Amino acid sequence: MVLNPSGVSGGDNVVFSPAPMDKSARIYIAGHRGLVGSALWRALRKQGFTNLVGATSSELDLRDRQGVLRFFKQTEPEYVILAAAKVGGILANSTYPADFLTDNLQIQLNVMDAALATGISRLLFLGSSCIYPKYAPQPIKEDSLLTGHLESTNDAYAIAKIAGIMQVQAVRRQYGLPWISAMPTNLYGPNDNFSRTTSHVLPAMIRRYEEAFRAGENSVTNWGTGTPRREFLHVDDMADACIHLLENYDGPDQVNVGTGTDVTIKEVASLVASAVGYEGTVHWDHTKPDGTPQKLLDVSKLTESGWTPKISLEQGLVQTVQWFRDNVHDSRT
Ligand SMILES: NC(=O)C1=CN([C@@H]2O[C@H](COP(=O)(O)OP(=O)(O)OC[C@H]3O[C@@H](n4cnc5c(N)ncnc54)[C@H](OP(=O)(O)O)[C@@H]3O)[C@@H](O)[C@H]2O)C=CC1
């Protein structure tokens, strides 16, 4: 069953017919080297797509409005997946809120305005689960958006993402283009950011436990109290969900993408220890922020369309630890 069988969405006169994307279609993946962008590139290549377009941030800074418009005119993509953003974990977000707000607003405005100016009919914007209120009823439904105060550690980033959702909805209403938005839960996997300070919890713990294991140390210290709950989706499942949405979904509302289950940070720390083989003691630094107590997404809208994740957290962690061992050698950052 497609999410929008009528082909016409409520509230806007968009017409979309669910169909597989043509394997020769030009698909621009903004942020193609990142955690999500590289997973999309792998997945689309594996499915036989031959006309993928990407540009690194040094080749094209998406904050450069004229440069972005020139790029769109030169490359003429048929699909755009906006997976480029300034992204970071709880400490980075709470330390640099102005950067997270302005960079992401600029990237979103420039990419979506250039897509509109060059008539891109299909665009997928990636937001984040942090757009929902700190104390939204759990699991969080899409219509919880804007019903309460945001979590302070990432409210600037969340506002930028909410603006992105609004820009997609406004283009649909004013121009009738079938642009869509997806809201991923916490993601992890190959090509993640493993920085000690700016990373999310899973890559941070993988690095911390692996370095302790290699050094024969028997003590690690994690952030916060370990009591918050988080939902973790492997990035290859995320890429698969993006392709599913592009070929099946049309509607003004953002679609939650997740597993529908969550664990405490203490539980995930134990899973990381098992995946690494670390058997030492674990300490918790309560001076670091916990962030929102829980942000489990209600993914019924996505599962009812026939999509479910395939990679369990246990399997995904073992695979990501192995990827880290094979690929991350510079541990000074
Ligand atoms: N990781 C997560 O847990 C979650 C991520 N998301 C969202 O998913 C999307 C992808 O995130 P993720 O893959 O984790 O992020 P990454 O940090 O792994 O990748 C971000 C990408 O954006 C590019 N980028 C950043 N700034 C600029 C710029 N100024 N100009 C051009 N390119 C830029 C980077 O390019 P380069 O590598 O060339 O520098 C990089 O490839 C984002 O929208 C994020 O908000 C949502 C929920 C959870």
Ligand SMILES: C[C@H]1O[C@H](OP(=O)(O)OP(=O)(O)OC[C@H]2O[C@@H](n3cnc4c(=O)[nH]c(N)nc43)[C@H](O)[C@@H]2O)[C@@H](O)[C@@H](O)C1=O
């Ligand atoms: C995807 C989502 O990601 C961010 O929200 P977050 O989920 O709170 O981010 P996080 O993964 O950094 O932390 C999750 C939990 O884990 C605990 N924690 C323990 N030890 C470490 C640790 O070593 N590093 C980090 N980062 N967290 C740790 C940490 O204290 C917190 O309780 C948003 O900023 C925003 O980017 C967003 O949308």
